[in-house]
Amino acid sequence: MTAVFRNGYLALLALFILTPMAVIVIFSFDANRFPTLPWGGFTLAWHREALADAMIVSAIRNSIIVSLSTAVIATTLGFCAAYLDYRYAFFGKRSLMLVIAIPPAVPVTILGMAMLAAMSRTPMFGTPFGIIVCHAAIAVSFAMALIRLRLGDLGPDLEQAAWNLGASRWTGLTQVVIPFCRPSLIAAFCLSAAVSFDEFMVAWFVGGVNETLSVRVFNLLLGQVNPKINAIGTLVLMTSIVLVALAQAFARIGRTKEPNP
Amino acid sequence: MPGMAPIRRKALPALLGVPVVLWQLAFFVLPLVFLVVITFWKVRNFKLEPAFDLGNWEKVLTSTPFQRALVYTGEVALIATILSMLLAFPAAHAIALRLSDKARARWIAFLIIPVFSSYILKVYAWQVVLSPGGVLNVAFGALGLPQADLLGGMLSLHIGLLTLTLPVVTLILTFALMGMDKTLIEAARNLGASRAQVLLQVTLPAIKPGLGLAAVTAFLMAFGDYASPVFLTGSNPPTLSILIVDTVKSGSQWPRASVIGVSMLAILALAFVLVQLATAKREVQR
DSSP: OOHHHHHHHHHHHHHHHHHHHHHHHHHTTBSSSSOOSSOOOBOOHHHHHHHHOHHHHHHHHHHHHHHHHHHHHHHHHHHHHHHHHHHOOOTTHHHHHHHHHSGGGSOHHHHHHHHHHHHTTSTTTTSHHHHHHHHHHHHHHHHHHHHHHHHTTTOSHHHHHHHHTTOOHHHHIIIIIHHHHHHHHHHHHHHHHHHHHHOOHHHHHHHTTOOOHHHHHHHHHHSSOOTHHHHHHHHHHHHHHHHHHHHHHHHHTTSSSOOOO | OTTHHHHHHHHHHHHHHHHHHHHHIIIIIHHHHHHHHHTTOEEETTEEEOOOOTHHHHHHHHOHHHHHHHHHHHHHHHHHHHHHHHHHHHHHHHHHHTSOHHHHHHHHHHHHHHHTSOHHHHHHHHHHHHSTTSHHHHHHHHTTOOOOOOTTSHHHHHHHHHHHHHHHHHHHHHHHHHHSOHHHHHHHHHTTOOHHHIIIIIIHHHTHHHHHHHHHHHHHHHHHOOHHHHHHSTTOSOOHHHHHHHHHHTOSOHHHHHHHHHHHHHHHHHHHHHHHHHHOOOOOOO
């Protein structure tokens, strides 16, 4: 491949990835009711209208609660699993790692159906709490991966040194391991929040009338063309992008520079 | 108390392990097991009742709508896999082997973003671009080109599916190519191999497991996808995921929806195992 052809091809790929995102953002400011050309003039009316919509506002509130709670749980569980994998050898370790790693690989329609079938037999059905526990089971996979990557850079010596100096296992964990992992914990938190914020199928099935923002968007999409979709879509897209970008920035801290031998 | 130390030492891993084990069992494994159990249950008076009835399996597996949807979904997923592999490889090759370290890091960061951001919105955006009165057709009109019916066919469906698969597949192939031993390529070039020979006889065999992982991932994503078939082909013809959602949302016939879901999982597991067997690196005999 010559350089020109190569760069042209990469530019096309970037264009393909950016086009749908740009369409949402650009048309959210278009005064036309129907998103098409020619441009109908700049307006903030749809953004204002979207934020005045009671269902959207309550969906935003639900989404904040669900994604933050999911992030807290997934990061905590993800750290426990990553540390177990890093520090201990035990019976059933492979199976445990498997049930943590696999959930994102199961199609969400099937996962949603299964989780609904189980949840509908508990009082958690139709509550934000039901969505949270299901989202955490999915997001823990990403949280654990990010934290485990960081633990791989810790090396066995530092914790051992703390033990030799008289620190208990618990002190070693809280004073050495967790501070070392802090950037990856923040990264895991942001990514888990993004995964939960973005997920609509499980939330749609399990949440009942408690719609998250992604479910609200999905329900709007199922209905008539509605200029509010682009406005709320812009908010959703920007939130996801910021969360994933933050996750990447924190995941990079302390890596690349000095690979531990 | 020296005697306490070993107990505490064992208490910590238990303290860390038990919650996450219970969580994944309760909210991931159990629902899936329950899904399998439901496939044998019966619906009586719109209520689900425990039973051991193989009739659900028989009814679904022999029904024409299921078989049609199965073949269609499989075809679509296979085409999507091939398309995304073919389109992603040149990009991954360029990113992994040709770009500077800085540009490569930037591309990887750029490709990770769309993996986690609002797939349904992007599918909707393609609807806006491709629809009869949409952006592309207006642009065609302005250029004096004839209007094209872009929405609702295989073209729009695969544009949607590529939105889902292309970033992931490109990332997996990029990591695979970054991980390969580049001296192999240099050696082959020095020995006079052409670019095509290097690609076919050195590079591709060297990243065989990565190729397998990328292909399985693309197949899995396209096979289970719901949004693109719904919004870009109007659920016509229906895919297996659409059959599931329709059955679940209509409230009855849970057992039959479960049969479809469990069948899909079985197919995906089979695809995974087959590709693993085909692409696993054989131990080098010494």
